Amino acid sequence: MKKVLTYGTFDLLHWGHVNLLKRAKDLGDHLTVAISTDEFNKIKNKKAYHSFDNRKMILESIRYVDKVIPEDNWEQKIQDVIDNEIDIFVMGDDWKGHFDFLKDYCEVVYLPRTIGISTSQIKDDLKLVKNG
Numbered sequence: 191m192k193k194v195l196t197y198g199t200f201d202l203l204h205w206g207h208v209n210l211l212k213r214a215k216d217l218g219d220h221l222t223v224a225i226s227t228d229e230f231n232k233i234k235n236k237k238a239y240h241s242f243d244n245r246k247m248i249l250e251s252i253r254y255v256d257k258v259i260p261e262d263n264w265e266q267k268i269q270d271v272i273d274n275e276i277d278i279f280v281m282g283d284d285w286k287g288h289f290d291f292l293k294d295y296c297e298v299v300y301l302p303r304t305i306g307i308s309t310s311q312i313k314d315d316l317k318l319v320k321n322g
């Protein structure tokens with residue numbers, strides 16, 4: 191069984207996220223998603239609209255996702271790859287090169303980011319609507 195792993199906040203889940211998750215799953219047979227905790231988001235300077243528990247619940251409902259684990263820090267990826275017997279690590283190509291150190295442990299794939307959608311754009315657009 192070919193196991194795939196990816197990481198992210200996945201706040202306000204949108205079609206760009208789903209497009210990433212689908213392509214990641216298509217690379218193997220099993221997809222694990224490490225979702226950033228609220229505490230780790232603070233370190234990433236991100237404030238998610240949905241809590242970790244609710245973002246986790248939403249991700250677990252996605253047909254492409256087989257397992258969801260917490261992402262607590264920047265340093266856990268090698269251990270996650272080992273513990274979960276991962277064959278392929280996947281991220282959107284806005285992260286290209288950042289995780290090449292994982293090539294000693296598994297295949298590393300950066301997939302093209304979906305253009306035209308982002309969580310911050312959704313937030314900005316909704317602010318415009320609210321302010322009229």
Ligand code: C2G
Nearest residue numbers: 197198199200201206207210281282283303304307
């Ligand atoms: N993504 C994408 N297309 C978009 C938006 C996001 O392909 N339009 C991808 C990102 O490249 C990433 C994943 O969806 O691979 C999750 O995006 P975020 O939730 O923004 O994750 P990020 O904050 O980049 O966290 O340790 C890694 C970090 O936790 C990644």
